[in-house]
Amino acid sequence: MERRQVVRYAFYTLDPAWRRLPADRQAAAKLEFGETIEHFAGKLLLRPYGLVGIRGDCDCLLWQVAEHLEALVDLQIALNHTDLGAYLSLPYSYLAMTRRSIYEFPEDPHAPSRLVIRPSEARYLFVYPFVKTRSWYALPKAERQRMMDEHVRIGRKYPSIRLNTTYSYGLDDQEFVVAFEGDNPAEFLDLVMELRESEASGYTLRDTPTFTCVQMSLWDMLDALGGAGAAEPVARRPARADGFTPVATLAELPPGKSARVYAAGEAVALFNVNGTIYAIANRCTHARGSLSEGTVDAAACVVTCPWHDAKFSLETGQAVGGPATIPVPVYRVKLEGDTVLITPPPAVAREPTGAPRS
Ligand code: FES
Incomplete structure (x- = not known):
C-alpha cells in the first residue's frame, strides 16, 4: 500500500458573544488557542486561512495534513478544551486522503507528488467537496481517461493555479475534496468557467459549497476574528537575552517583498528593499x-x-507625505545567517537601521 496522508479542511465559526468578553480574557484565549496549535507543529502540517469578509457562515479554515488520522483527532480534542474553542462551531469539516490517480497523466510533472501535500505560498485557497454521478463510473475507463485528458488540458492553460486533489470515498460524504491554490481569484474564476464547458463536467453531481480562503499567519487569523489583538499574548513569550526576536527568514522575505510579523507585542512590517x-x-x-x-x-x-x-521613510520612520504627521517606530534589525531578528526601539524616531542582506 502506498504511503498516504490524511487531510482535513475544518471551517470554524466564532460565536459573536466571544467578542463581548473582557479584553484580557480574549488575549489569553488567543494565546492558549494559538499555542495549542503550535504544539502540534511536529505532528501535522497546518495552514491557517481567514474567511472573514468573504463568507457569512464561517470565519476561518485550518487546513490540516497528517500521516495518521489520530493526529487530526488529537488536535481537535485539544482545541475543544481551549477557552476560545468553547465559542467555536464547525459548520463544515471535510476529511480526505491523498492517493495516486487512477488515470494516466504522463505529461503532468506534478503527478508523482500527489501522495504528499506541499502547500505553496499562494495568497488564496479555493476549496470545495466534489461528487461525480454514478453514470460516470459506468463509463468505460478509456472514455473517462479521454475526458480527464481534456480536463487536464484546460487546467494547463492556467499554470499559476495549483490543484490539490484528495479522496474521500467511504471516509466522508463527498468523493473528493479539491483545493486550488492561486494568487488571483479572477484566474480561478476563468478556469472554473472553462471547466464547466468540458465534457466531464456533465458528470458532476455536486461541487458546492465553495470556499475562498485567504492565507494568513496563525496570529493574523486570530486577529481577524476580532477582540483583543493576538500580538499582545504572543509578546508574553520570553525574549532572547539580547532583546532580539527572530521573526522571519530571508527565504521568506526575498528582495521586493514585505511581511507582517510580531515582536514585543506589536505588529511589525518587514521590507526587503534591494537586499536590505x-x-x-x-x-x-x-x-x-x-x-x-x-x-x-x-x-x-x-x-x-x-x-x-x-x-513613511523606512530608514527613519518619519512621515514624509500624505495625511500622517506622526512618525512610526523603527525597529533595529540584524541577521544571523538566514534569520531576520528585530528588537523594539526605545523611542519613536531613530537612526537608519537597515541591515544588508548577507
Ligand atoms: S494614510 Fe494610513 S491609515 Fe490613513
Whole structure:
C-alpha cells in the first residue's frame, strides 16, 4: 500500500458573544488557542486561512495534513478544551486522503507528488467537496481517461493555479475534496468557467459549497476574528537575552517583498528593499492602515500606506507625505545567517537601521 496522508479542511465559526468578553480574557484565549496549535507543529502540517469578509457562515479554515488520522483527532480534542474553542462551531469539516490517480497523466510533472501535500505560498485557497454521478463510473475507463485528458488540458492553460486533489470515498460524504491554490481569484474564476464547458463536467453531481480562503499567519487569523489583538499574548513569550526576536527568514522575505510579523507585542512590517531589511511598526499613525501591505518606492526607501497614501521613510520612520504627521517606530534589525531578528526601539524616531542582506 502506498504511503498516504490524511487531510482535513475544518471551517470554524466564532460565536459573536466571544467578542463581548473582557479584553484580557480574549488575549489569553488567543494565546492558549494559538499555542495549542503550535504544539502540534511536529505532528501535522497546518495552514491557517481567514474567511472573514468573504463568507457569512464561517470565519476561518485550518487546513490540516497528517500521516495518521489520530493526529487530526488529537488536535481537535485539544482545541475543544481551549477557552476560545468553547465559542467555536464547525459548520463544515471535510476529511480526505491523498492517493495516486487512477488515470494516466504522463505529461503532468506534478503527478508523482500527489501522495504528499506541499502547500505553496499562494495568497488564496479555493476549496470545495466534489461528487461525480454514478453514470460516470459506468463509463468505460478509456472514455473517462479521454475526458480527464481534456480536463487536464484546460487546467494547463492556467499554470499559476495549483490543484490539490484528495479522496474521500467511504471516509466522508463527498468523493473528493479539491483545493486550488492561486494568487488571483479572477484566474480561478476563468478556469472554473472553462471547466464547466468540458465534457466531464456533465458528470458532476455536486461541487458546492465553495470556499475562498485567504492565507494568513496563525496570529493574523486570530486577529481577524476580532477582540483583543493576538500580538499582545504572543509578546508574553520570553525574549532572547539580547532583546532580539527572530521573526522571519530571508527565504521568506526575498528582495521586493514585505511581511507582517510580531515582536514585543506589536505588529511589525518587514521590507526587503534591494537586499536590505527594514522593520517599522505595521500600523500607520494616521488611521492604523497596515503598512506591510503598502507600496514601496525602493529608490526613495519610502512606503505608502494602502489606505490614504501617507508616506513613511523606512530608514527613519518619519512621515514624509500624505495625511500622517506622526512618525512610526523603527525597529533595529540584524541577521544571523538566514534569520531576520528585530528588537523594539526605545523611542519613536531613530537612526537608519537597515541591515544588508548577507
Ligand atoms: S491609515 Fe494610513 S494614510 Fe490613513
